[in-house]
Amino acid sequence: MAEPTVSPRYKWIVLAIVTVGVLMVAIDSTVVVLALPNIIIELHSNLVDMIWVIMSYIFVTTVLLLALGRVADLYGRVRLYNWGFALFTVGSALCGFAMTDRQLIAARVFQGMGGALMLVNAVAIITEVFPAGQRGTALGINSMTFGLGGVLGPVLGGFILTFADWRWVFFINIPIGIVGTYLAYCVLHESARARAEETLDVVGSLAFSLSLLALLFAAMEGLQSGWFSPYVLILLLIFLLTLALFVGWERRVDFPALDLRLFADRAFTFSVLAAAIQALAIFAVQFLVVFYLQAVRGDSPLTAAFLLLPMPLAIVVAGPLGGRISDRIGARIPATVGLVLQAAGVYWLSTLTTTTPYLHIAVGLALTGFGGGLFFSPNTSAAMNTAPRDRLGVANATLATMRNVGTVASFALALAVAAGSIPRDQMLQIFVGTSVHLGSPVMAAFVQGLRAALSVSVVICLLAAAMSAVRGKEAKRET
Numbered sequence: 001m002a003e004p005t006v007s008p009r010y011k012w013i014v015l016a017i018v019t020v021g022v023l024m025v026a027i028d029s030t031v032v033v034l035a036l037p038n039i040i041i042e043l044h045s046n047l048v049d050m051i052w053v054i055m056s057y058i059f060v061t062t063v064l065l066l067a068l069g070r071v072a073d074l075y076g077r078v079r080l081y082n083w084g085f086a087l088f089t090v091g092s093a094l095c096g097f098a099m100t101d102r103q104l105i106a107a108r109v110f111q112g113m114g115g116a117l118m119l120v121n122a123v124a125i126i127t128e129v130f131p132a133g134q135r136g137t138a139l140g141i142n143s144m145t146f147g148l149g150g151v152l153g154p155v156l157g158g159f160i161l162t163f164a165d166w167r168w169v170f171f172i173n174i175p176i177g178i179v180g181t182y183l184a185y186c187v188l189h190e191s192a193r194a195r196a197e198e199t200l201d202v203v204g205s206l207a208f209s210l211s212l213l214a215l216l217f218a219a220m221e222g223l224q225s226g227w228f229s230p231y232v233l234i235l236l237l238i239f240l241l242t243l244a245l246f247v248g249w250e251r252r253v254d255f256p257a258l259d260l261r262l263f264a265d266r267a268f269t270f271s272v273l274a275a276a277i278q279a280l281a282i283f284a285v286q287f288l289v290v291f292y293l294q295a296v297r298g299d300s301p302l303t304a305a306f307l308l309l310p311m312p313l314a315i316v317v318a319g320p321l322g323g324r325i326s327d328r329i330g331a332r333i334p335a336t337v338g339l340v341l342q343a344a345g346v347y348w349l350s351t352l353t354t355t356t357p358y359l360h361i362a363v364g365l366a367l368t369g370f371g372g373g374l375f376f377s378p379n380t381s382a383a384m385n386t387a388p389r390d391r392l393g394v395a396n397a398t399l400a401t402m403r404n405v406g407t408v409a410s411f412a413l414a415l416a417v418a419a420g421s422i423p424r425d426q427m428l429q430i431f432v433g434t435s436v437h438l439g440s441p442v443m444a445a446f447v448q449g450l451r452a453a454l455s456v457s458v459v460i461c462l463l464a465a466a467m468s469a470v471r472g473k474e475a476k477r478e479t
């Protein structure tokens with residue numbers, strides 16, 4: 001397709017505005033972690049509800065992505081991105097003013113809706129305004145920001161809690177959100193044509209959302225109640241039935257929610273698989289290391305968060321580099337090398353003991369972050385380069401959905417493996433920061449479980465590298 005006429009200055013302004021939104025969404029997936037003990041006390045809450053303060057936000061942004069991606073393809077991406085910025089800002093204010101734990105969870109759902117609108121449109125908007133020769137670099141900056149935000153969340157949260165009440169973890173979004181909403185409304189303009197001749201696949205969207213919701217609930221319930229509890233088995237059955245309904249319906253409907261023809265492209269299919277498996281392998285690693293720093297080394301939550309900085313700093317260095325390399329030689333080599341480096345970094349971390357010096361930990365974190373920076377942008381660029389212009393929203397939604405599913409499953413899998421060495425209840429208390437003091441026997445068992453979880457992550461990361469290596473060479477379509 002012909003490349004749109006876009007001024008050099010405008011496309012970089014677009015990247016700046018969109019990247020700020022993505023950074024906010026990514027940070028808020030983890031910024032609340034260190035505030036959970038304070039929230040439990042002030043709102044008279046409990047452990048289970050605090051887990052849902054984190055997971056409800058991730059669930060909503062995951063479940064809505066595909067449906068919103070299709071809506072964006074039909075009615076315009078910029079308009080929905082603007083609405084997302086506004087809803088996210090209002091949701092942040094509601095979180096800050098919440099008086100009960102249930103109000104906070106509901107506000108996080110509202111905030112997640114705005115986040116989903118921004119996430120699903122960000123990459124598509126960037127793909128539209130940047131030519132193929134610069135797209136990898138632009139997506140590299142954006143993808144780097146997303147990975148960076150998830151790691152910086154606990155650091156920013158700890159810094160805010162040092163000087164202010166937990167509510168400011170959310171209030172800080174309001175001025176940024178107001179400015180971002182205003183700039184997005186005034187500066188961004190629609191470059192995609194509305195497709196009034198097509199209709200929204202409501203049945204397919206609902207079936208997919210229900211299937212995904214059942215899977216995510218099963219993952220979290222399995223962590224709390226055991227993987228063979230009747231409730232988990234029922235949820236998994238619902239997942240399989242609704243997924244079968246979704247696939248069957250999508251093959252028959254004229255305008256499907258997910259155009260299955262996208263998966264006819266080898267590069268797109270294996271890019272999506274690599275993203276999902278990479279998230280499954282890596283996302284929980286930073287939290288396992290935080291647990292280790294607090295429960296074994298005895299570091300404070302804020303100190304533990306700052307000790308994670310080698311990972312985001314390495315992402316900052318490698319992200320644009322990966323994008324520039326993919327612009328020149330394609331995505332397969334830098335993305336695959338990045339995943340191998342991540343596997344090496346996690347393997348390095350899997351050798352932790354109760355007396356490991358911090359320098360050893362920093363090397364593992366830096367190697368893991370550098371590999372992630374090399375992987376994110378080439379992989380995203382490969383998937384988006386293969387998608388036709390009128391399916392960019394759905395293509396990005398598919399990629400983001402699978403990545404988020406991997407994220408949620410990463411929590412559940414890592415904590416389940418680590419909890420094999422200590423009681424599940426104690427593991428969950430460490431997860432939300434309500435208990436970080438372990439006696440010597442329990443500490444040794446915890447380290448053993450942590451090493452087992454990280455070893456599993458190494459194997460999964462190498463599987464993601466295999467998916468990346470066999471993807472083939474993507475075609476760089478001018479959008």
